[in-house]
Amino acid sequence: xxxxxxxxxxxxxxxxxxxxxxxxxxxxxxxxxxxxxxxxxxxxxxxxxxxxxxxxxxxxxxxxxxxxxxxxxxxxxxxxxxxxxxxxxxxxxxxxxxxxxxxxxxxxxxxxxxxxxxxxxxxxxxxxxxxxxxxxxxxxxxxxxxxxxxxxxxxxxxxxxxxxxxxxxxxxxxxxxxxxxxxxxxxxxxxxxxxxxxx
Amino acid sequence: xxxxxxxxxxxxxxxxxxxxxxxxxxxxxxxxxxxxxxxxxxxxxxxxxxxxxxxxxxxxxxxxxxxxxxxxxxxxxxxxxxxxxxxxxxxxxxxxxxxxxxxxxxxxxxxxxxxxxxxxxxxxxxxxxxxxxxxxxxxxxxxxxxxxxxxxxxxxxxxxxxxxxxxxxxxxxxxxxxxxxxxxxxxxxxxxxxxxxxxxxxxxxxxxxxxxxxxxxxxxxxxxxxxxxxxxxxxxxxxxxxxxxxxxxxx
Numbered sequence: 048x049x050x051x052x053x054x055x056x057x058x059x060x061x062x063x064x065x066x067x068x069x070x071x072x073x074x075x076x077x078x079x080x081x082x083x084x085x086x087x088x089x090x091x092x093x094x095x096x097x098x099x100x101x102x103x104x105x106x107x108x109x110x111x112x113x114x115x116x117x118x119x120x121x122x123x124x125x126x127x128x129x130x131x132x133x134x135x136x137x138x139x140x141x142x143x144x145x146x147x148x149x150x151x152x153x154x155x156x157x158x159x160x161x162x163x164x165x166x167x168x169x170x171x172x173x174x175x176x177x178x179x180x181x182x183x184x185x186x187x188x189x190x191x192x193x194x195x196x197x198x199x200x201x202x203x204x205x206x207x208x209x210x211x212x213x214x215x216x217x218x219x220x221x222x223x224x225x226x227x228x229x230x231x232x233x234x235x236x237x238x239x240x241x242x243x244x245x246x
Numbered sequence: 247x248x249x250x251x252x253x254x255x256x257x258x259x260x261x262x263x264x265x266x267x268x269x270x271x272x273x274x275x276x277x278x279x280x281x282x283x284x285x286x287x288x289x290x291x292x293x294x295x296x297x298x299x300x301x302x303x304x305x306x307x308x309x310x311x312x313x314x315x316x317x318x319x320x321x322x323x324x325x326x327x328x329x330x331x332x333x334x335x336x337x338x339x340x341x342x343x344x345x346x347x348x349x350x351x352x353x354x355x356x357x358x359x360x361x362x363x364x365x366x367x368x369x370x371x372x373x374x375x376x377x378x379x380x381x382x383x384x385x386x387x388x389x390x391x392x393x394x395x396x397x398x399x400x401x402x403x404x405x406x407x408x409x410x411x412x413x414x415x416x417x418x419x420x421x422x423x424x425x426x427x428x429x430x431x432x433x434x435x436x437x438x439x440x441x442x443x444x445x446x447x448x449x450x451x452x453x454x455x456x457x458x459x460x461x462x463x464x465x466x467x468x469x470x471x472x473x474x475x476x477x478x479x480x481x482x483x484x485x486x487x488x489x490x491x492x493x494x495x496x497x
Contacts, residue, residue: 068411075413109371112348115344119344119345120339122337123337123341125339133337134336134337134340134422135422137336137337137340137422138340138421138422138424138425141340141425144423164369164377165369165371165377166276216369
């Protein structure tokens with residue numbers, strides 16, 4: 048489920064197939080990890096030097112493993128706290144993340160953006176990661192203190208972080224005038240997720 | 247309609263080669279015994295995994311891969327059906343199933359397709375952001391027959407099984423299981439679509455099967471007077487009065 052392939056078209060003796068499975072898994076894990084780091088530090092993307100454009104290049108190599116893991120972790124975290132409705136919350140959050148990402152992507156594409164479907168879903172999925180961190184922090188926090196103000200602060204911080212990261216990436220592909228139009232759905236998507244975390 | 251004996255009550259009348267008491271069973275020693283033989287001798291269907299499983303796997307050129315392909319598709323199905331017997335933790339099952347389905351997708355796309363049938367599909371992203379899908383087939387013209395039969399059977403079969411589960415889930419109102427079915431359908435559907443586009447040979451085989459099926463069904467149906475009467479009825483007045491004018495039909 049990767050967007051990058053070796054240039055070799057020889058399909059009978061492929062270069063990456065002969066590597067042991069552990070190497071393949073490690074390669075994918077490293078790719079996921081580096082993307083997460085890029086998401087967590089999005090301020091690099093605005094600079095135009097070559098090293099910082101690496102971040103953009105990295106996100107061109109979309110893969111869906113990261114969003115899948117993030118979505119699963121988020122669903123697990125949210126359902127742990129939900130008590131008797133755990134299973135339903137889990138399925139609902141899972142579907143919500145994927146369907147929401149798909150809708151936001153469609154919107155961006157209809158606005159004439161030059162980003163591919165899977166790239167955008169990938170970016171949106173990865174940018175949910177700060178919200179996942181906040182959900183985890185909240186879970187730990189609730190064992191000590193049950194302050195709604197603190198919850199709000201943490202989730203708001205994470206929400207701003209996520210939205211900013213994804214806007215910076217998607218904004219690269221959409222023209223200036225349409226940028227706010229494209230940003231709104233992203234905004235709502237993350238608001239909805241934050242609300243689910245708060246509840 | 248008067249009761250005129252067994253012929254008019256049979257909807258389809260396929261000539262029986264064996265006695266009617268032998269059940270359709272897996273008989274490993276003789277392959278193709280339960281499939282009605284097509285009358286043409288030019289190309290028999292390859293030994294099916296269902297009629298001779300052990301010989302099919304052993305004649306494959308990558309037996310362990312074939313078995314892996316088979317297992318990676320059956321295990322999620324079995325887990326879906328029987329998982330609740332072993333654990334009451336729905337979330338654990340869900341996560342396990344999703345991970346199994348994802349790894350099965352990866353396996354089919356990257357490993358078994360390449361090794362068993364020499365086909366490959368992937369996508370690249372162009373500079374302007376559009377996605378380009380690439381379909382590849384190897385130059386070897388003679389894939390191992392057991393390999394391809396195992397591969398294609400277990401590519402289409404899980405899709406059908408999971409569609410059935412989806413429908414059952416709706417009907418039984420077990421909505422929390424539906425995302426799993428949807429995920430599985432989209433993953434296996436993606437694989438089917440990719441490999442289908444790769445393989446022209448497979449298209450030909452499907453056409454052959456569809457034609458065979460239709461011919462078999464029509465041949466059997468034509469032998470029954472009741473069916474002829476019903477078809478005639480459709481083409482005449484359609485109000486039931488067409489019965490009297492059907493040739494050979496005893497009402």
